[in-house]
Amino acid sequence: MKSLRAALVTVALLQTSLAFLFGKEFYDKTLTQKLSLNPGTSESLLLPFNTTRVPGSVSSAKLQSFIRKHFEALQSDWLIEPMQFTENNVNFANLVFTLGRNASSYLMLAAHYDSKKSPVGFIGATDSAASCAILLYISEFVDSIQNEISVGLDELYWEESRGLKIVFFDGEEALDTWTPEDSIYGAKNLASLWEKDGTIQKIEAMVLLDLLGSKDNVTVPSYFEQSDMMYRKLADIKEQNADKLPFKQNLLNVSERKFLEAKRIFVEDDHIPFWKYGIPVLHLIPIPFPSYWHTKEDDFSNLDESKIRTWAILLCELVYDILD
Numbered sequence: 001m002k003s004l005r006a007a008l009v010t011v012a013l014l015q016t017s018l019a020f021l022f023g024k025e026f027y028d029k030t031l032t033q034k035l036s037l038n039p040g041t042s043e044s045l046l047l048p049f050n051t052t053r054v055p056g057s058v059s060s061a062k063l064q065s066f067i068r069k070h071f072e073a074l075q076s077d078w079l080i081e082p083m084q085f086t087e088n089n090v091n092f093a094n095l096v097f098t099l100g101r102n103a104s105s106y107l108m109l110a111a112h113y114d115s116k117k118s119p120v121g122f123i124g125a126t127d128s129a130a131s132c133a134i135l136l137y138i139s140e141f142v143d144s145i146q147n148e149i150s151v152g153l154d155e156l157y158w159e160e161s162r163g164l165k166i167v168f169f170d171g172e173e174a175l176d177t178w179t180p181e182d183s184i185y186g187a188k189n190l191a192s193l194w195e196k197d198g199t200i201q202k203i204e205a206m207v208l209l210d211l212l213g214s215k216d217n218v219t220v221p222s223y224f225e226q227s228d229m230m231y232r233k234l235a236d237i238k239e240q241n242a243d244k245l246p247f248k249q250n251l252l253n254v255s256e257r258k259f260l261e262a263k264r265i266f267v268e269d270d271h272i273p274f275w276k277y278g279i280p281v282l283h284l285i286p287i288p289f290p291s292y293w294h295t296k297e298d299d300f301s302n303l304d305e306s307k308i309r310t311w312a313i314l315l316c317e318l319v320y321d322i323l324d
């Protein structure tokens, strides 16, 4: 088993194969349409999220089925696990998709798909519809290059390799007012299940996407020393391919080091239970939050699709590098 952190150090030092994938047809053909706000006749990974997604609701169930069907249509052998549970009389469902079911370790990518109960009609375009669409895109990308990264080969191979877990959390938002008890229902449930079955030991790193894709000029700092290598890798990819990326301005704020140096959690989110287990967390959430955070203005008219596409490209590159 390769150590993820050791691998990242090597990558950062050698600057190997950065932008290897930028010439790939995959981006040109599909990225623009699939993550566009006006996809025309092509299949959209983004627009199905333009709905309320309150836990236990009919629209949440419809969206779960959309996400599930996306993975069922992929070519590789994805393990599909809807994980339902009930708490406070609400039915929640995390959706977990695993590539490499016998892998010895995993990179975990996650976002929450639920939306806030109030204000009524709240969409949560940045919170976190756009992040979920990016995860769907990454899954398709990994699926499409499976031979290059040895994904989808026989199980024997996987036993010595790193797999990928993509998680869509339910119940990130508070049902009433945010407290440690009334929030991140899905993340707490999954972390405790994974502690019991030993999966938690196999999670080498977690990348959590939240509040991405806003039209506001907000950037993401590095929050944790344990994931700073991954953060800087993303920043390198952004900088070295600035002319090729759809969004030219900054997405990351590399000079902001105060969160990282404080060595504690500033932004409460789905990573908390995993961070408590010592898993390195790359938390991709801007500070400040978008100005319309938790208001009805967090709708699809306030998304910037060039930002969403740029995040998707950067994360595909990062995932490729880690799994390769």
Ligand SMILES: [Zn+2]
Pocket: 116, 127, 173, 294
């Ligand atoms: Zn929120």
